[in-house]
Amino acid sequence: MNYLTHQELAAWLDRLAQEHTLIAPLDIAGNILYRPVSDTKEVVWDFVRSFMSVKEVFFPPTERLMLMEKIGQQVTLTETLPEGNSIIFGVRPCDARGLLTFDALFIENEPVDPYYARRRENTTLIGLACQSVGASCFCTNVGGAPDDPTGMDIMLTASNGGYVAEIITEKGEKISKKYPVFDGLSEIRPHPTHARKRELKVPPKEVWPARFNDDFWAEMAERCLSCRICAYVCPSCRCFDVRDEVLPGEDGRNQSERIRCWDSCNGIPYRRVAGGHNPRFMKNQRLRNRFFCKFYYFPIHYGPVSCTGCGRCIDACPVNVDITEVLGYVGRRK
């Protein structure tokens, strides 16, 4: 078993930051966000949950897909795949599960998305088990746990003032074996933290279709502002838009970029088609789609439930649309 004191772990992070791009939770104007670290003293160790998930690192809010240049009638296209390796420190179990939903969508469901797949291949995850459970957290209800190492390359769990380190994958071994504090791949699971378990069951996908036409969605949607913050903070929402932006010309060059950016099915124009028809014009139809996607459509198409129980949407919603309330309703109704 690998046991590290806080000082040993901090020293190791320093080494990692010198040799690699290290991304870790930082306090940015009062919000915990995963950002590249220049000084490891700024890393926040003690936090419940970051404001945004590590999704941003693998599937950025806006990313360039290609560059285009027009010269006369000719066009040249340059593929812009992401470069470089990075290590993320302090990944929470719910966010690692979020990445597993993205793996199912972008890698296991062909064709493979090379942008996501490259970042995933070139990034090592150092997990940090939660020591406390937030008021809106419900990971244990969707199959996760505050100390769940699933999807991590290395898992750290605080214990007796230091950290138990599990080295889970070859990627994890690669970044740890050069350092004498580790003694190889561990097989011992650290002791679990005590998870508070809510009385909430995620309804299996079979029960969802019968709830489709319920008035509940309209009642819930009366509050909804279609602001889409729920999708923005979600570690597993994946809808995206693709569009071109013209780049400032240098020497009269006609260059543009194709970008992919996050989108949300709660937006009014999301489902609008040419000619103006919109089959999801009503707010309740859009709100319903988001929950049906997470627990019914996404599992049918790609396998996993598209929710990690992180509770970010509950905290972020300005009008208290609560995903656990939705799950409670769908599971309860006969």
Place this chain on the structure above:
Amino acid sequence: MTDKMKTNPMLPYLGKLVEVKDIATEIKLFRVEMLNGGGEAFHDYKPGQFAFVSAFGVGEAPFGIANIPTNGDATLDFAINRLGSVTTDLHELGVGDMVGVRGPMGNGFPMDKFKGKNLIVIGGGIGGAPLRPVIQTVIANRADYGHFQILWAARNPSLLVFTDEYDNWRATPDTELHLTVDQADNTWNHDVGLITQLIERVAPSPENAITITCGPPIMIHFVNRVLVEKLGFMPEQNYVTLEARMHCGIGKCGRCNLGTKLICVDGPVFTMAEVGALLESFL
């Protein structure tokens, strides 16, 4: 990198415009010659499949491919109505200009399954574009299919598509072409009224027949209703091709779902029985 990652599904092939012509008000037909590997990708696409066309610097949008492959020659036709930013920019392009093309995508019409059947093709406005490959397939393989009826509609005569091909369609053995417009002008000597009225007047028999419809959602809904309620068709006999705004075409972006179906990979072609069984309405 693994083998699967070698091709980037978001990267378009280049295509050169070899012909651009006005075919109706605000509708142009673009003939695209595929370059740099696109010819290989498009050598045997099926009627009813679609592709994303890029106006570089503005964006890309999905369009039904409006022709069938001829002798393995990958030249694609797109009939495009000027409506939004991408289509407006495409309308500015001329012969020799480059566009991007990603595809072919979607399931297409099961033309083999239609063999031996009487076919009724029902097109509304620009909805005629993805039906043209069906018409071309029947004309090119006339003996494979039964009686052939084309019911073609538009809001007014200037919006009818492929008018210069009507004589050829009419000259095909055992083939009827019926036209209707909502609003006629003084030169019009065909039906006036909605496509549903034309269907009732022509009254195709459901016996050994398949209908194939493309048009706005509201038209698809009422066409199916007339066929089922007035003429005795089963929803299983009524094929439609649906549209949705989409951004990937490969089952990832989430945009085009209709209940549990993704229009881009499960469609765009469905029977009305399948559409009727979906949780969510396309209307």
